[in-house]
Amino acid sequence: MSGHSEHKTMTLKLIVWRQAAPGKPGRFETYTAKNITEHHSFLEMLDVVNEDLIKEGKPPIVFDHDCREGICGVCSQVINGVPHGGQERTTVCQLHMRKFKDGDTIYIEPWRARAFPILKDLMVDRGALDKIIQAGGYISAHTGGAPDANAIPVPRPNAEYSMDAAECIGCGACVAGCPNGAAMLFTGAKVSQFAALPQGQVEAAERVANMLQAMQDCGFGNCTNHYECQAACPKGIDVKFIARLNREYLKALF
Amino acid sequence: MILDGKCPTGPIEKTWDKHRFEMKLVNPANKRKYKILVVGTGLAGASAAASLGELGYNVEAFCYQDSPRRAHSIAAQGGINAGKNYPNDNDSIYRLFYDTIKGGDFRAREADVWRLAQVSNNIIDQCVAQGVPFARDYAGYLDNRSFGGAQVSRTFYARGQTGQQLLLGAYSALSRQVKLGTVKMFPRTEMLDLVVVDGEAKGITVRDLVTGEVRVHVGDAVCLCTGGYVNVFYLSTMAMGASVTAIWKAHKKGAFFANPCYTQIHPTCIPQSGDYQSKLTLMSESLRNDGRIWVPKKQGEKRGPNEIPEEERDYYLERKYPSFGNLAPRDIASRAAKEQCDDKRGVGPGGRGVYLDFADSIKRLGEDTIRVRYGNLFEMYERITDENGYKVPMRIYPAPHYSMGGLWVDYNAMSNLPGLFVLGEANFSVHGANRLGASALMQGLADGYFVIPYTIAHYLAQTKPGKVKPDHAECKKSIEDVKAYSKKLLSINGKRTVTELMRELGTLMWNNVGMARSKESLSEAIAKIPGIREEFWQNVKITGNGAEVNQQLENAGRTADFLEFAELLCRDALHRNESCGGHFRVEYQFEDGEAKRDDENFCYSAAWEFKGIGKEPELHKEPLKFEHVHLAVRSYK
Numbered sequence: 001m002s003g004h005s006e007h008k009t010m011t012l013k014l015i016v017w018r019q020a021a022p023g024k025p026g027r028f029e030t031y032t033a034k035n036i037t038e039h040h041s042f043l044e045m046l047d048v049v050n051e052d053l054i055k056e057g058k059p060p061i062v063f064d065h066d067c068r069e070g071i072c073g074v075c076s077q078v079i080n081g082v083p084h085g086g087q088e089r090t091t092v093c094q095l096h097m098r099k100f101k102d103g104d105t106i107y108i109e110p111w112r113a114r115a116f117p118i119l120k121d122l123m124v125d126r127g128a129l130d131k132i133i134q135a136g137g138y139i140s141a142h143t144g145g146a147p148d149a150n151a152i153p154v155p156r157p158n159a160e161y162s163m164d165a166a167e168c169i170g171c172g173a174c175v176a177g178c179p180n181g182a183a184m185l186f187t188g189a190k191v192s193q194f195a196a197l198p199q200g201q202v203e204a205a206e207r208v209a210n211m212l213q214a215m216q217d218c219g220f221g222n223c224t225n226h227y228e229c230q231a232a233c234p235k236g237i238d239v240k241f242i243a244r245l246n247r248e249y250l251k252a253l254f
Numbered sequence: 255m256i257l258d259g260k261c262p263t264g265p266i267e268k269t270w271d272k273h274r275f276e277m278k279l280v281n282p283a284n285k286r287k288y289k290i291l292v293v294g295t296g297l298a299g300a301s302a303a304a305s306l307g308e309l310g311y312n313v314e315a316f317c318y319q320d321s322p323r324r325a326h327s328i329a330a331q332g333g334i335n336a337g338k339n340y341p342n343d344n345d346s347i348y349r350l351f352y353d354t355i356k357g358g359d360f361r362a363r364e365a366d367v368w369r370l371a372q373v374s375n376n377i378i379d380q381c382v383a384q385g386v387p388f389a390r391d392y393a394g395y396l397d398n399r400s401f402g403g404a405q406v407s408r409t410f411y412a413r414g415q416t417g418q419q420l421l422l423g424a425y426s427a428l429s430r431q432v433k434l435g436t437v438k439m440f441p442r443t444e445m446l447d448l449v450v451v452d453g454e455a456k457g458i459t460v461r462d463l464v465t466g467e468v469r470v471h472v473g474d475a476v477c478l479c480t481g482g483y484v485n486v487f488y489l490s491t492m493a494m495g496a497s498v499t500a501i502w503k504a505h506k507k508g509a510f511f512a513n514p515c516y517t518q519i520h521p522t523c524i525p526q527s528g529d530y531q532s533k534l535t536l537m538s539e540s541l542r543n544d545g546r547i548w549v550p551k552k553q554g555e556k557r558g559p560n561e562i563p564e565e566e567r568d569y570y571l572e573r574k575y576p577s578f579g580n581l582a583p584r585d586i587a588s589r590a591a592k593e594q595c596d597d598k599r600g601v602g603p604g605g606r607g608v609y610l611d612f613a614d615s616i617k618r619l620g621e622d623t624i625r626v627r628y629g630n631l632f633e634m635y636e637r638i639t640d641e642n643g644y645k646v647p648m649r650i651y652p653a654p655h656y657s658m659g660g661l662w663v664d665y666n667a668m669s670n671l672p673g674l675f676v677l678g679e680a681n682f683s684v685h686g687a688n689r690l691g692a693s694a695l696m697q698g699l700a701d702g703y704f705v706i707p708y709t710i711a712h713y714l715a716q717t718k719p720g721k722v723k724p725d726h727a728e729c730k731k732s733i734e735d736v737k738a739y740s741k742k743l744l745s746i747n748g749k750r751t752v753t754e755l756m757r758e759l760g761t762l763m764w765n766n767v768g769m770a771r772s773k774e775s776l777s778e779a780i781a782k783i784p785g786i787r788e789e790f791w792q793n794v795k796i797t798g799n800g801a802e803v804n805q806q807l808e809n810a811g812r813t814a815d816f817l818e819f820a821e822l823l824c825r826d827a828l829h830r831n832e833s834c835g836g837h838f839r840v841e842y843q844f845e846d847g848e849a850k851r852d853d854e855n856f857c858y859s860a861a862w863e864f865k866g867i868g869k870e871p872e873l874h875k876e877p878l879k880f881e882h883v884h885l886a887v888r889s890y891k
Contacts, residue, residue, distance in 0.1 A: 021802065038640075039527040047532055047753070054751050054806065059797050062805060064320065066493040068533045070634065071418055072324040094637050119464055120803040127441070130321050134433040138426035139385045143305040143703050144376070146383035150340065153394025163387040163412060166419060170323055194385050 010036045010102040014049065016061055017109045022117050022125075028107075031061075038098035042085065043068060043075065045097055062121040070094040070234065073169030076176070077122050078109040083173035083232040091171065091234040111176035115183070115219040126172050128218035129186060135214035136207040137190040139200050158196045165193040167235045177232030180221030185229040187211050188245035189237050195248050205252035212249060257510075257861055257876035261365035261665045266351075266882045270369040273665070274708055278715035285310035287719040290710065291458055291473040292316070293445045293500055296325030297417075297424055297695060298678025299479030301702025304427035307436035309707055314471055315428070315437055316460060318444045318495055318808075323425045326481060326493040327698060330417025331538035331631070332401060333409035334381075334695040336374040341398050345406040347371045354693060355883045357403045357583055358658070358686020359835035359851060361516070361859070364882055365665060366683045373704040374696050378410055380703055384423040388412050402539050403583040403690040403890075414538055414630045420695055424702070444808065446739075447732045448476065448504045448674070449722070455504075455674035456722040459732040461740070463808060466801040468736050470729040472722050475673045475710055478504060479702070482657035482679040484517055486816045486823060487768065488760020490654035491523060491536040497812035498819045501661050501680050509669040510861035510874060512682035513659035514819070515827035518689055518836045519769050520655030521587035524638050525607040534653040535638060537631045539691050542580045544615035544624060545648070547571050547587070549599040549608050559601070559609055559647045570594060578890040585688045585836045585849075586890060588652035592769045593847065595651075602649040609647035616644065652769060656694060658685040658836060659826075662861040662876070666709035667701060670861075673717070675710060677701035682859065687835025740800045743810045748793030752809045755790045759783070759813070759820060767824055772840045776828040780821060784868055787817040818867055825862075825871065832856045853885055 012033040019026030033049050040048070043065050050060035064074045075092040079085035085095045100106065108122065116124040154162075166189070174185040191208050194200030200207075223242055230239045262269040262276075280288065288311050292303040295317040303315040317325060337350035351371040355362060378396070382388065388410050389397040398407040412419040431437040442463040449457030449470060457472035483498035484490045505511045522542065524535045548567045555562065570590055572579045582590070591608045594600060601607045616624055621644055625632070632643045639649070661669050661676040663683055668675050678698040685693065722729070762782055766775040790813065796806045833842040833849035834856070842850040857878050862871040 037528060037530075040530055041532075041638075044530050044532050048530060051751050051753060054795060054797055055749070057795075057797060060806065062803055066319060066324060066495050067326060067329050068494060069329055069491075069535045070637075071329050071415070072319070072326070072493065074320060074324050089633070090637060094634070096637065096640075098640060123803060126320060130323075130429065130432075130439075130441075133323075133426060134429040138430045139383065140430060141380065141383035141385075141427070143301075143308055143380065143427070143707065146376070146379040149338070149378045149382040149388075150395050152382075154390055155394050156390050156392050159387050159390040159394075162385070163389075163419075166387050166412075166422065167415065169418075170321065193387065197385050197387070199383055199385050 008102070010097065010100065012036060012100060012103070013105040015105065015107045018061070018121050019118050020120065022119055026118070036097050038096065040097045041068070041093060042079070042095040042097065043093050062123050064123050065093060068093045071169060073171035076111045076124060076171055076173070078111065078176060080107050083111065083176040084234050089234055089236045111172055113175045113181035115181060116172060116175065128220065129170055129172060129183065131218055132183060132187055132211050132214045133190065136210035139194060140203060152198050154197060162193045162196040164238065165189040165196070165241050168237050169235055171234065173232040173234060174229035175220065177228040178221065179226055179228065180224060182223050183215050183220040184223040184242045184245060185233065185237055185239065187215050188241035191248050192241040192244040195244060204248065208245065208248040208252050255874045257662065257874050259363055259664050259876055261363055266364060266368045269365050270372055277708060277712035280711045280715050282310055286312055288312060288475070288714050289314065289473040290475050290477060291471055292477045292479060293458060294325065294479035294481060294680070295322030295428065296327035296479060296481055296678060297421055297698030298702045299325070299477070300421065300424035300428045301699050302477055302479060302677055302706045303437050304424060304431050305703050305707045306710070307431035307434070310436070313431070313437040314440065314473065316440045316443045316445060318442065318463065320441050322428055322439065322441065323422060325421060326496055327421045327695070328418045329493070330695055331414045331536070332540040333399065333411035333416045333692040334377065334420060335401070335408050335692040336378045336410060336696070337371055337408060338375050338378060340396060341407045343406045345408050349406065350374060350408065352883055353404050354684065354690060355686070356888055357688060357690035359688050359849070359888050360686065360853070360857070360880060360885055361513070361834055361878065362684050362686030363878060364880060369705065370684050370697060370700050373700045376704055377696060377699045381420055381423050384427060386412060386419045386423045399540060400543060400581065401691040402542065402581050402587070409692045411540070414628065417695055420699065424699070445500045446503060446736045446811065448507045449728050449732045450507045450671060451722050451726060451728050454672045457729060459736050461736065464803055466804065468733055470724055470733055472724050472729065474714060474717060474719050474721070475675060477675045477677055477706060478661065478680050479677045480680045482660070483819065484654035484657050486760070486820050487654040487764045488757050489526065489531060489534050489764070491520060491534055494533060497815060499812050499815045501676070502815040502819050504661060504669070504674060506864050507671070508864070509671050509674055510662040510863055511659070511822060512662035512859050512861040513826065514823040514862070515830055515837050516658035516687045516835060517654060518584060518656035518658060519588040519652040521584055521591055521652050522610065522650045523653035524635065525602055525649055525651040527603060535634065536653065536655060537635060537650070539584065541610060541628055541631060544627065545580065545610040545612050546614060547580050547608055547610055549594045549601065553598040555599070555601070559611070568599070575890045582890050583688060583690060589769055589838060591652055607649035607651045610650045611647035612643065613647070656689055658682065658687060658689055662859070666712060667705055668709065668713060673713060675706060677706060687837055740807060743794070743807060743814070744796055744800060746791065746794050746796070748795050750789070750793050750795060752794060752796065752806055752813050755786060755794060756809070756813045756816065759786050759817060762786070763820055767827060770838050770840050771827050773828065776824050779824045780828065783817065783821045783824070790814065790817055821868070822862060822871060826860055829860065829873065830856055851887070857885070
């Protein structure tokens, strides 16, 4: 039978970053997570801890979460030093406690990057990623008046390449994982998505120049080929898109 | 009161074009004088804000998430419908219109649905122009697949992430307008009240979720694009932050709430695994294209799925609905799964599950083909259940997924409060009593890109810009009310958490008002809800204060609204003495268990007027006329 029998529960020691507000000093606090089963998601494990804290009249741990199915990109925790906890192609919300053992100690921190100020505890401000998109992460198609969708065929390999890049969920793990706090993978993915499509050509040069400018203005660093971004990415976005970003930028200079 | 949707008359094919010509315009130089507030930035809100900003209006857009890109439209997997007929399989706008009316079990307006079908093709064109990487064939043309409730392939898709790609398209259009300065974006901001002046919607009161600041934004019109309310069941496929709050606050200020009992329970979700569970995860129903649904014939079967021989399996959808088979509409497929489980043929923990089996398709097409089509869904399934769907049949069970009901709107998407427009899932307009797959994305973008830009002008052209200033008495009162409400929540300091109380409400709603409803179950829910509400206001515990990030306070506000709204949902379900679409009353069924509609007495939309918390709301009816699609018993056999 594929059904689940009763499972043993785990007890875990959590060492969590607590910070009251932006710019305030933060510190690590220790908590115990009890009665956790292998089917709890990581966030459900934190829910259990928070319910206990609330009942004790203590402030619960603040963390961003919403869809809890790995697509909205809002959850953002560094677990034992690794953004999203290190399971391949998995966001924190999809990480399950079967990846941990009874008695484990788990360190939980927010994304740490100059461009992502901490708002509270594990919650950070990722408005800088929106600014990069606002600078040029679009094809300037007016609403209405678009030609028939099949008017311009797109070779399937290009469409697939574009989709590979477009899968980015904008969580910022690439930035958190990067020793330089760079947003090159994020920016490269968006630039590459449009670079591969005929619709994206007209403003290609302007797009890459403006997006890179915004990236620098927001305080992100630059790529020095550590590839930590790809390792951290819950959608498996490939660093080849950083190479594409650099090529597109070079092209834009001429 | 008999409500009038003000639908255009005459031949259905001409209704939208005729209406467009008859509507008033705002000239380009005057557009910037008008301010429009758009609440919610999912498919409907982002596309509306982008399109209105581009037209030259002065737009302010709000979302509770940290970025407009995160709205829950992003989670839609399977696809978006359009009547393009690219595969040459005899699809047409008329057929999409017909299927949607029938799929909605004849409880939606013909004119609204026609318009949706008509603009569906423009949506695909628009999204391709924006760079949405839809699936394509080797010749470079767009690919289509089939979906529940249709016998043609009209669904466009981008792997299993169609909602994500469409939302990112709308988000990029919105971002472009933010850069141009036509749209001002307010993320991490939640609407907590609607400001109504002289009967017209002229502003919203919001709470900044980072600083806790409560402030008012005034405008010449308000568009609510705030999604659905099925988190009233606690466990659902919705995002954790999705709530009824924005539309409920508007309802309390006079907007009618239509057909709240029409809720959709999606058949292909991952079954619940424990009490701690915070949400349910949906897997695209496109899986039903290649997966076969079955249960063991034997009650209480103990063998594993691969040990059960073919002749001891019941492929109940194929048996009961031979022409649609595993692609029967969602309401029918969900109810059939419940019947099997109620009959002790369910599988997995607690017997609340049925098998979704890919063995035949893998034999026919090879595992690689299945992996290309659904690889991300199999991965998702394995991550959550620790089971390999290629080797062992998946287990699925229905879960609350979508709300067809919502605020009542006329043909112009305007509520009964002038100046208040409601788009996407938040309104009630096109899906009737049941939504077909791949139609939600279609509606959100239709409303935002191609309906509101025209219909809002008709209202604005007849109103003076800037009528209400932020220092208006109604604005001040609204701010005071919202502050007092938060203060009251924070002062209770009881013993129970918000989650515990929400779970209690959700469990009651799921058990009594979920997939099957009866006079008894509904009456019981109506009797019990006020008790939970009272317990909440006496005994909830929220730590911290209102002048900081306070997720407990946010959740408490949303829960408080669900505790009021749930009663309306039950009352609507109790009054509708028929079964239709997602609303199944056990008293009203045919001998074979099929839903029994009552067109003589219930062929209307029920729009409810708020009369006070716990007080009987007043019912207004909008009769539905079917002049083009013949009212008939919906059959998928």
